[in-house]
Amino acid sequence: MKLSGERTMGASVAPVEAGGGAASAGATYSVRTDEDLITVRHAVRAATVETGFGLVDQTRVVTAASELARNAYIHGGGGTVTIEFPRNAGRRGVRLTVRDEGPGIPDLEAALADGFTTGSGLGHGLGGARRLMHDFEVHTEPGKGTTISVTRWNTQ
Amino acid sequence: MTDRQSMDIPILRLSDVLVTGLINELDDKTATVFADELTERIATERARGVLIDISRLEIIDSFVARTLTELSTMARLLGARVIVAGMRPPVAITLVELGLQLTGVETALNAEQGMAALGWHHAPRPPEGGTRREALG
Amino acid sequence: MNASDAAVRDRLTTAIRERGDEIADRWVQLQQERAAIGIDEGELREEADALLVLLGGALNSDHGMESVVDAHQDLRGAVMELSLRRERSGATPTATSLAILALKDALLEAVERDNHDPRELFPAALTINRLLDEAAALSFNAYVERREEIIQRQSRQLLELSTPVVHLWRRILAVPLIGTLDTARTQVVMENLLQAIQTHDARVAIIDITGVQTVDTAVAQHLMQTVNAVRLMGADCFISGVRPSIAQTIAQLGIDLSTILTRATLADALAAAVDMTGQDSPATGTTKNR
Structure with a gap:
């Protein structure tokens, strides 16, 4: 699968707003428990429906949200998920930004390369989430936490 | 949604086959409790087959996928065959894109086919693979 | 917003308030002369009145001059709608931009009528320019976005067929x-x-x-x-x-x-x-x- 968009590793770079696009302000959900995970999934599902995503795209985005949110509360000791609705060249999208203040990801390359075929479900679920979304950005600093921003565009 | 502790996934027994279905609001705790209980039941009831209907699951993420894979392995070790039935098309697509193949898990199109595979068709089979509804009666 | 900027915006809103009819009439006339569009005069006039009210409102708001049109929800919506209406009546995106830009002349003429001091007119002209350049760009952008949507829909249909x-x-x-x-x-x-x-x-x-x-x-x-x-x-x-x-x-x-x-x-x-x-x-x- 092709990946578009930039991916920053280590260094902290402000996200670039795609040309002509205006992202409307989003809602933020906290993820500290199992139940929060279900709430996030519901909110993300509603967001994808609102954006006009088909059933498969809805499933992709909700699954990615589930992976990232679980990471935040298992590896990051809890965090937040923000849902936004960016626009770019006539396309609408859903952007999820997952933040935690955990230990950070020591080896980002390894976390992302959790393997296309191993399928063990171990690691950070990052690689999987990245494959399900169009744009993917990570900022992580040891001891300071991790922010992951993913976007999927409506291609229908 | 307040009292999640009370959420139990029923496991039915039809002679030597255990039949169960996962619900959509599956959280990690419920999934873990379910896997433990099912493994326990397979052992104590000497089940030969297990049918898990997942047609109501709207998403399967790596946690649920791992639970299903581990369940299959454990059941096999206990001498039972697990069939996971009724995966929705969007879920299947998302799983492969996620890179999860459910290696070693046996799947069927729907619960009916899964039951048939587990030997639940006592009535004579219609000649050209027609409906099997009567087989379950 | 600095004081002179505020003064210019104030001057423009006053002109729109007091000479609204005049400006609208002139704009409609200019559009008919410069941009061949198949919309009848009554409709153009209605559109002009509505847009001028919104423009006055946007100038009165505290949105920065660099993106008044884009930041003002209603004005933005009105410009996009204008763009869509022109496209439906068969106007080229160039004609639509020209039509919007024609409002510059109408506005400037109205301001000139009450002010003769070039030191005051110059900043007003600059502001009018920025405002309507932005509106014209926005209408063009709206046009491109609509096209983009059509292309995507069609390529999707083509995929389904193939x-x-x-x-x-x-x-x-x-x-x-x-x-x-x-x-x-x-x-x-x-x-x-x-x-x-x-x-x-x-x-x-x-x-x-x-x-x-x-x-x-x-x-x-x-x-x-x-x-x-x-x-x-x-x-x-x-x-x-x-x-x-x-x-x-x-x-x-x-x-x-x-x-x-x-x-x-x-x-x-x-x-x-x-x-x-x-x-x-x-x-x-x-x-x-x-």
Whole structure:
């Protein structure tokens, strides 16, 4: 699968707003428990429906949200998920930004390369989430936490 | 949604086959409790087959996928065959894109086919693979 | 916002308030002269009145001068709607931009009537320029976005047309693929095929690639994904029509397709599939995922 968009590793770079696009302000959900995970999934599902995503795209985005949110509360000791609705060249999208203040990801390359075929479900679920979304950005600093921003565009 | 502790996934027994279905609001705790209980039941009831209907699951993420894979392995070790039935098309697509193949898990199109595979068709089979509804009666 | 900026904005809102009718009339006249558009005068006048009110409101707001039009929700909406209306009446995007830019003259003329001091007129002219340049750019952008939407919708429709799923035999489906396989197309194939498997209660799916010219790593990867997804649904999948050159490429690329059932031709695959569904032994009702 092709990946578009930039991916920053280590260094902290402000996200670039795609040309002509205006992202409307989003809602933020906290993820500290199992139940929060279900709430996030519901909110993300509603967001994808609102954006006009088909059933498969809805499933992709909700699954990615589930992976990232679980990471935040298992590896990051809890965090937040923000849902936004960016626009770019006539396309609408859903952007999820997952933040935690955990230990950070020591080896980002390894976390992302959790393997296309191993399928063990171990690691950070990052690689999987990245494959399900169009744009993917990570900022992580040891001891300071991790922010992951993913976007999927409506291609229908 | 307040009292999640009370959420139990029923496991039915039809002679030597255990039949169960996962619900959509599956959280990690419920999934873990379910896997433990099912493994326990397979052992104590000497089940030969297990049918898990997942047609109501709207998403399967790596946690649920791992639970299903581990369940299959454990059941096999206990001498039972697990069939996971009724995966929705969007879920299947998302799983492969996620890179999860459910290696070693046996799947069927729907619960009916899964039951048939587990030997639940006592009535004579219609000649050209027609409906099997009567087989379950 | 600094004091002189505020003064200019104030001057403009006053002109719009006091000379609104005049400006609207002049704008409509200029539009008819400069931009050939097939909208009747009454409608243009109504549109002009509404837009001027919003423009006055936007100037009065505390949005910065650099994006007054974009930041003011209602004004932005009105400009986009104007752009859409022009497009529907057959105006080119250039004509629409010219029509919006014509409002510059109408506004400036109105301001000039009450002020003769060039030191005051110059900043007013600058502000008018910025304001309407932004509006014209926005209308053009709206036009491009609408086109983009149409293109995307059409390419999606084209994809759907080029990847039919054929119900070949009882509980056997086939997808004949022709041409180039890319990510978007493979995804459509996968979605359609899986949906059809569910609808037809199919046991076997055959993906025929006789008409596919080349296979690279990405395409092979996509095919593997499709096969795996079919298996997760509980059905089986054959790939047929692998040309010798493609077989060679796959071998050279070192792609492991060993877990995939392949046949030389669609006919061979169909025979194998019929065998598979025909016996209908208990073992054939499920799929072991590898």
